[in-house]
Amino acid sequence: MMRRGMSTVNNQMSSTLDANTSSCVQKLRDQLRFYAVAEIAGRPFLITQNDKVIVNRLNDVKVGDVLQLDRVRELGSKDYSLVGQPYVQDAVYDIQATVLEHTKSKMIQILTTLSNKVLDSRRLALLKNVVFLLVLYHYWGRFYAKVLVGGPVRALHDFKDHLKKIIFRQMRRIPSIQAKIDAELGKTITEMEESMFSKEGDIVHHHQLPAHGMTIDQVRDSLTKLQNMECADWKGGRVSGTIYHGGSELTDLLAEAYRMFAVANPLHPEVFPGIRRMEAESVAMVLNMYNAPATGCGTMTSGGTESIVMACKTYRDMYKDLKGITDPEMVVPVTIHAAFMKAAGYFNIKLITVPVDPVTYKVDVKRMEKAITRNTIMIAGSAVNFPHGIADDIVALGQLAKKRNIGLHVDCCLGSFIMPFLEKAGFPTTPFDFRVDGVTSISCDTHKYGFAAKGSSIIMYRYPSIRKxxxxxxxxxxxxxxxxxxVAGSRPGALIAGCWAALMKMGEDGYLDTCQQIIGTRRKIQEGIESIPQLHVKGSPIGPVVAFGAEESMNVYDVGDKLSSRGWNISPLQNPPALHISVTLLWVNSADQFVKDLKESVQELVTNPSSGKGSTASIYGTAASIPDKSIVEDVAASFIDLLYKA
Ligand SMILES: Cc1ncc(COP(=O)(O)O)c(C=O)c1O
Known part of the structure; x- marks a missing residue:
């Protein structure tokens, strides 16, 4: 009989429960503790969890044996009981007893484990609820962060993209579609290969060491041929960024420094004390330029990427040590350099990107704050960023970093030797260096506007306690x-010598002069762009970079292709589509021609809108239309493969 008006159940040895038993079991599940009346050796015992009972001697059992109790007359709790006729269905419970000892009399002692199925089901249900809540919390957290940080429009857009990606990925698994994609990829790779190899002319290919070493003159001759393969007119100032040339006299000096220290390796300062001195002095000079406090310190690296990667690793290790953060996160503007993505991948740091203001193109600091969690180790801003040449609001970021007690890295890799001279050169500027409270590290590339040979950059920290x-x-x-x-073990001392030589040769007045020339040229180009009604400049650049987009009726990549056909090599951007020019010293004499060519290119497109189709429009147009960016990444990987095709 069931107490409290519950029905009785039949003792059917069936794994499925009838409706009454089910409802009764459900009620029992909601209770905390249970008892059972179980028959052991023919006698009923009232048992609860971990009871010890003494029963009549059982034949054929040993100490330690586990017995399954399958004759249960009643199962119950404080409020309910389920009474069998005569036994409760065994599908409902699971009761075990362990033989503890054989007593001297005819009795044995056993320990009951009342892990009946009622109890298990109740625990399982609880576990299920907890797991469900955790999953809900996880996805809600992600969704909430997306909406809060990216805004509802971006969140919805991301969600749609995500769905498209899933559908696209599934479709890619269909053999006929995969075959089509492979065929298209194959065509693209062949085109890339043809384009790459056609620039090489009839150069001799070497796939193994020459059996006998060449003469010096023969090698020199080959080197000259290889040098003559350069096809973009970089000397004429037609290439954006890329070549940060401080004049041929300086290049000769760098080559001389290289020759003098060709074998030097700073890993062995005892052998090359001069290299140690030049490295320490180069770091000190740049720290001074960035108004570091007396505690300021740094190291030299191989370039902007290594400086940034090192800073991210530094904060990761520091906050693991100081705050015990094992799932580190960093919050950065969407316009930050890809080196941060690389660092996030290398060091397993979760990267959260925050949108920029659509008018100023500076990072939205409020959204940045919302993205910070207790796992955040660092935030970052640029002065200036690669895509649009915009400086983020470093003062606001500094306040945020201080408030949340996290690192703030300022990426001045590109702003390098321009930002520190803007004020003296009489151009508008913004606070960006160690004078801003909260800035804990800065990267500055000596191999960009510092005019050192490629392979040098400086990473600076406010305190040695961070640098360590x-x-x-x-x-x-x-x-x-x-x-x-x-990262590197052995390092090229020759590049350190070259960097030091460049800093010494240029001096403050030299960099002030180049800043004036470069920013003057950027302004001239910017004015030219602004005078073209179909184009618009992105934000208000203060550094050497200017980016522009086109009105809706014009594809800005077509403009890029028109410029390419006129011998210009400028960089395409995406999200949104735009082009940018990183103005170098070499552009000082080519800016007027560029503006003229730009105006004419736009005019040609106005007259004949379909006349601009070229590789930029095709690559970026295709990339934008593919929801699954892994295809674009496949093409990019094939491109890198090609770089190593001898
Ligand atoms: C803003 C910014 N940061 C970092 C880098 C990375 O520098 P590198 O190419 O020397 O590794 C660049 C390169 O253009 C950059 O523009």
């Missing part, structure tokens, strides 16, 4: 105690 987390130290390596400041 950048170091790699191994006290017990078989090869000896090992300590190195950055």
């Amino acid at each position: 987390y950048q170091y790699f130290l191994s006290a017990d390596w078989t090869g000896g105690i090992y300590a190195s400041p950055s």
Whole structure:
């Protein structure tokens, strides 16, 4: 009989429960503790979890045996009981008893484990609820962060993109579609290969070492042929960024420094003390330029990417040590350099990108704040960024970093030797260096507007207590105690010598002069762009870069292709489509021609809108139309493969 008006159940040895039993079991599940009246050796025992009972001696059991109790007359709790006729269905419970000892009399002692199925189901239900709530919390957190950080429009857009991606991925699995995509990819790769190899002319290919070493003159001759393969007119100032040339006299000096220190390696300062001095002095000079406090310090690296990657690793290790953060996150503007994405991938740091204001193109600081969690180790801003040449609001970012007690890295890789001279050169500027409270690290590329040879950059920190987390130290390596400041082990001392030589040769007045020339040229180009009604400049650039988009009726990539056909090599941007020019010293004499060509190109497109189709429009147009960017990444990987095709 069931107490409290519950019905009785039949003792059917069936795994399925009838409706009454089910409803009764459901009620029992909601209770906390249970008892059972179970028959052991023919006698009923009232047992609860972990009870010890003494029963008549059982034949054939040993101490430690586990017995399944399958004759249960009643199952119950504080409020309900389920009474069998005579037994409760065994599908409902699972009761085990362990033989503890054989007593001297005819009795044995057993320990009951009342892990009946009622209990298990109740625990399972609880577990299910907890898991469900956790999953809900996880996805709600992600959705909430997306809406809060990216705004509802971006969140919806991302969601649609995500759906499209899933559908596209599934479709890609269909053999006929995969075959079509493979065929298209194959065509693209062949085109890329033809384009790459056609520029090489009839140069001799070498796939193995020459059996006998060549003479110096023969090698020199080959080098000249290889040099003559350069096809873009970079000397004429037709290439955006890329070549940061400080004049041929400086290049000769860099080559001389290279020759003098060709074998030097700063990993061995005891052998090359001069290299140690030049590296330390180069770091000190740049720290001074960026108004570092007396505690300021830094190291040299191989370039902007390594400086940024090192800063991210530094904050990761520092906050793991200081705050115990094991799932680090960094919050950066969507316009930050790809080096941060690389660092996030290398060091397993979650990267959260925050949109920029659609008018100023500066990062939205309020949204940045919303994206910060207790796992955030750092935020970052640029002065200036690569795509649009815009400086983020570093003061606001500094306040945020201080308030949340996290690192703030300012990427001045591109702003390098322009930003620190803007004020003196009489141009508008914005706070960006160590004078801004909250800035904890800055990267500055000596190999860009510092005019050093490629392969040098400086990463700076406010305190040595931050910098120490950048170091790699191994006290017990078989090869000896090992300590190195950055990714590379051995490093080219010759490049350090060249960097030091460039800084010394240029001096403050030299950089002030180049800043005036470069910013003057950027302004001239910007005015030219602004005078073309179909184009618009992105934000208000203050550095050497200017980016522009086109009105809706014109594809800006067509403008890029028109310029390409006139010998200009400028960079395409995406999201939204735009083109940019990183003005170098070489553009000082070509800016007027550029503006003229730009005006004519736009006019040609107005007259004949379909006349601009070229590779930029085709590559970026196709890329934009593919929801699954892994295809674009496949093409990019094939491109890198091609770079290593001898
Ligand atoms: C703003 C910014 N940061 C970082 C980098 C990365 O520098 P690098 O190419 O020397 O690694 C660049 C390169 O253009 C840049 O423009």
